[in-house]
Amino acid sequence: MQFVIKNPDPIKKELWPEESVYKLTGGFTFDRSVLKDGVDMLEKGALFAADYANKTAKLVKTAKLHANATNAATDYQVGKNHQFKVGEYFAATKGGAAYAITAVDTSNAAYDVITLGTTLGVALTAADDVVFFESSAEGADVAAEKNVANTVLIHDQKLEEHNAINLAARIFEIIESKLPYAVHALNKTSLGDRFLFV
Numbered sequence: 001m002q003f004v005i006k007n008p009d010p011i012k013k014e015l016w017p018e019e020s021v022y023k024l025t026g027g028f029t030f031d032r033s034v035l036k037d038g039v040d041m042l043e044k045g046a047l048f049a050a051d052y053a054n055k056t057a058k059l060v061k062t063a064k065l066h067a068n069a070t071n072a073a074t075d076y077q078v079g080k081n082h083q084f085k086v087g088e089y090f091a092a093t094k095g096g097a098a099y100a101i102t103a104v105d106t107s108n109a110a111y112d113v114i115t116l117g118t119t120l121g122v123a124l125t126a127a128d129d130v131v132f133f134e135s136s137a138e139g140a141d142v143a144a145e146k147n148v149a150n151t152v153l154i155h156d157q158k159l160e161e162h163n164a165i166n167l168a169a170r171i172f173e174i175i176e177s178k179l180p181y182a183v184h185a186l187n188k189t190s191l192g193d194r195f196l197f198v
Contacts, residue, residue: 027164091143098135
């Protein structure tokens with residue numbers, strides 16, 4: 001089978017000063033099956049957990065709360081640009097609740113609704129810039145990052161067949177408000193001082 005990597009037509013996305021980027025050597029293999037159906041492009045600025053020894057990378061999934069949710073809610077409105085799928089564990093706080101997604105409603109043009117089988121049990125306020133993350137475990141007090149961010153995608157990447165992506169070892173002055181996906185405080189901690197957000 002032919003190895004194919006293609007980039008889309010150039011798109012000017014000023015997410016950071018390009019001169020601050022230090023690119024990791026070689027491409028990293030990415031499993032596109034974790035993406036939502038119909039997605040064939042990864043956006044510049046997406047967060048990844050890279051395995052440097054094996055040259056593989058896993059997408060770090062996040063979603064930003066769009067509207068307030070009560071402590072009994074099982075439906076959570078989130079921004080459209082996320083990659084969550086049914087069956088994945090959805091959480092807001094490390095060490096807090098994480099439960100499986102049972103449905104993702106994309107019918108509204110302004111937001112998606114992620115439905116869980118069990119409430120997260122906490123009231124959440126959109127004005128607080130709440131960001132959800134994918135958990136590695138399910139339960140009332142076991143939420144933990146499934147994939148821990150340690151790098152960032154440096155350009156838009158169209159994916160066909162086998163997939164390889166280019167990642168950064170360092171980027172300074174990342175404009176957080178322009179990133180395609182929400183960034184959780186946990187992500188900033190794991191990325192460390194090699195990635196500076198402004």
